[in-house]
Amino acid sequence: MRQQIESLEHRRSVLSSTLLSSQNTLARIQRANTRSHPSAANALAIVEKQQRHNLENLHRTCAGVTAFRVKDPDPYAVDNGRILGVRIEVSVKGRFAVPYFLLLNRPSSESETLRIHKHTIPPTSSRTSIVSYGRFGRN
Numbered sequence: 001m002r003q004q005i006e007s008l009e010h011r012r013s014v015l016s017s018t019l020l021s022s023q024n025t026l027a028r029i030q031r032a033n034t035r036s037h038p039s040a041a042n043a044l045a046i047v048e049k050q051q052r053h054n055l056e057n058l059h060r061t062c063a064g065v066t067a068f069r070v071k072d073p074d075p076y077a078v079d080n081g082r083i084l085g086v087r088i089e090v091s092v093k094g095r096f097a098v099p100y101f102l103l104l105n106r107p108s109s110e111s112e113t114l115r116i117h118k119h120t121i122p123p124t125s126s127r128t129s130i131v132s133y134g135r136f137g138r139n
Helices: 002-021 023-031 038-063 125-133
Strands: 065-071 082-088 100-105 114-119
Touching: 002 023, 002 038, 023 038, 038 065
Parallel strands: none
Antiparallel strands: 065 082, 082 100, 100 114
């Protein structure tokens, strides 16, 4: 019974995303007066969130690599804890596998090079050359 409920919830989520991604749905919500229809304002916020999600998925599908900023919570971290994260997406048979992450930081605040802080890249020969090099940028 629980599995059937989860399946129905997933189906509802997929159908909601599909409806909210529709340009016709967006046009109808935008035409609605948000003052006389408070639910229209809420629906518009949901549609905008879905559009951002769709755009992110499009970037992930086309690019395969995404960069983002991370803050190291360690108060003694180098360069005030600033870390550049790189997410590497791998698609297998049309589905995303678990992404690989590469976290890069500067050895010091003055440095222009980046070094590998942490990573989730599995031990393979191609990774060995990246990790053994370990520094990116101008020397």
